[in-house]
Amino acid sequence: MTCEDLRDSYELYALGVLEGEEKREVEAHLARNCAACEKYLKDALGVNALMLSQAQEVVPPSRLRRRVLSSVGQQRAGWEWVAALAAACSLIVALWLGVEKRITDRELANARATLQQTVGERDRLEQAVTFLNQPETRQVNFGQGQPAPPRGNFFLNPRMGVLLIASNLPALPAGKTYEMWVIPKGGAPQPAGLFQSGPQGTAMHILTGAVDSNVTLAVTVEPESGSPAPTSNVLFAAGF
Amino acid sequence: MLARLIPVSLALALLQVSLRFKDDGDLARRLKARDGGAMRELYDRYGRLVYSLILRMVRNSAAAEDLVQETFLRVWNRIQAFDQERGALGPWVVTVARNRAIDYLRSADGKMSAAALELDQLEHPGRFCDFEDRALSLDRARRIKAAFEKLTPHQKTVVELAYYEGLSQTEMAERMQQPLGTVKTWVRSALKALREQLTEAAAV
Numbered sequence: 019m020t021c022e023d024l025r026d027s028y029e030l031y032a033l034g035v036l037e038g039e040e041k042r043e044v045e046a047h048l049a050r051n052c053a054a055c056e057k058y059l060k061d062a063l064g065v066n067a068l069m070l071s072q073a074q075e076v077v078p079p080s081r082l083r084r085r086v087l088s089s090v091g092q093q094r095a096g097w098e099w100v101a102a103l104a105a106a107c108s109l110i111v112a113l114w115l116g117v118e119k120r121i122t123d124r125e126l127a128n129a130r131a132t133l134q135q136t137v138g139e140r141d142r143l144e145q146a147v148t149f150l151n152q153p154e155t156r157q158v159n160f161g162q163g164q165p166a167p168p169r170g171n172f173f174l175n176p177r178m179g180v181l182l183i184a185s186n187l188p189a190l191p192a193g194k195t196y197e198m199w200v201i202p203k204g205g206a207p208q209p210a211g212l213f214q215s216g217p218q219g220t221a222m223h224i225l226t227g228a229v230d231s232n233v234t235l236a237v238t239v240e241p242e243s244g245s246p247a248p249t250s251n252v253l254f255a256a257g258f
Numbered sequence: 259m260l261a262r263l264i265p266v267s268l269a270l271a272l273l274q275v276s277l278r279f280k281d282d283g284d285l286a287r288r289l290k291a292r293d294g295g296a297m298r299e300l301y302d303r304y305g306r307l308v309y310s311l312i313l314r315m316v317r318n319s320a321a322a323e324d325l326v327q328e329t330f331l332r333v334w335n336r337i338q339a340f341d342q343e344r345g346a347l348g349p350w351v352v353t354v355a356r357n358r359a360i361d362y363l364r365s366a367d368g369k370m371s372a373a374a375l376e377l378d379q380l381e382h383p384g385r386f387c388d389f390e391d392r393a394l395s396l397d398r399a400r401r402i403k404a405a406f407e408k409l410t411p412h413q414k415t416v417v418e419l420a421y422y423e424g425l426s427q428t429e430m431a432e433r434m435q436q437p438l439g440t441v442k443t444w445v446r447s448a449l450k451a452l453r454e455q456l457t458e459a460a461a462v
């Protein structure tokens with residue numbers, strides 16, 4: 019068959035419903051990169067997409083959006099909830115304190131800052147969710163069974179890096195920061211990034227990049243600009 | 259005339275369709291980079307269209323939701339093979355959505371496997387390249403809609419059976435209890451009418 023004979027077959031071919039002799043012919047023309055037929059196929063894909071865009075609009079349920087986004091790790095509604103709840107709680111605490119000793123502008127400003135920070139953290143939260151979704155991510159917790167310790171989890175993914183989620187961190191003295199360390203078996207601690215804690219002593223820190231799967235992870239308090247090697251006692255640590 | 263009066267609401271709906279297809283190159287680039295929020299934007303742009311199409315095809319809202327999720331996951335997982343400079347994201351997404359629904363209809367019917375593999379190749383992102391500018395523009399959408407409305411009832415039926423139910427011409431003939439030759443004539447003339455509306459539009 020000539021290209022022209024096949025002109026009316028390309029829409030059906032692109033829909034996967036062409037059969038028999040016509041289908042074999044179309045495939046033969048495309049296999050030899052027949053320019054006319056490639057153009058016909060392109061036109062057909064365009065016609066098909068336009069036809070398929072004509073379905074009468076129905077509004078999908080909003081849960082579907084959450085479901086789709088969480089399936090690729092870009093849903094943050096769950097995290098937003100937690101963060102928004104925490105922000106709301108701090109505001110309620112501030113208001114309650116206000117009954118006791120008059121709420122200060124500063125407390126309100128703090129609550130507002132928490133909310134703003136929450137919004138700013140979205141991308142990092144998404145990154146964290148993606149990280150947690152990976153099957154090869156392993157988890158070690160720390161701080162269990164100590165009286166008033168920092169608590170939390172290290173998550174290690176040899177391909178992606180380390181995610182640290184901690185709470186109950188002691189307030190940092192002025193001019194200080196937390197620093198994470200990756201300590202290889204029998205090696206010296208390697209700097210693994212600086213982080214601060216939030217208003218409630220919570221922190222999330224992400225180290226991106228490949229990491230050995232049998233390292234120890236630790237956190238110390240260091241001068242604001244960080245240190246090449248730890249200069250204080252280990253605040254908490256956990257081994258994989 | 260009636261034709262002049264109806265299109266106000268229609269035009270609005272079509273305008274939304276054409277707006278959806280704007281700036282897709284940038285969105286595709288961000289999807290490839292796994293940019294936070296890119297998937298949200300993709301869903302907000304195409305979620306309604308994809309859901310409407312799939313629901314129309316499978317007529318079951320629970321199944322439609324599953325298939326919408328599958329559609330977006332598939333786009334997400336295959337976006338790396340998509341060319342953001344030359345590709346047409348909308349046509350690709352719509353095609354992936356239609357094929358998920360067809361897979362579902364066919365498997366519910368006990369058919370499958372070889373056909374599913376074939377659809378897989380037909381929807382490869384590399385094929386959705388170098389479309390003419392504004393492949394899904396308002397003007398083209400309006401023209402094809404008008405052309406479809408002008409088809410005879412039989413022509414409309416065969417077009418719908420091909421697009422929304424994935425039937426071959428033999429299957430259409432069986433379903434409609436009509437000779438295969440007759441069905442082929444309807445299909446051929448219908449597709450020709452739809453296509454010519456667009457090429458005329460391009461020629462004007």
Ligand SMILES: [Zn+2]
Nearest residue numbers: 021047052055
């Ligand atoms: Zn050819």
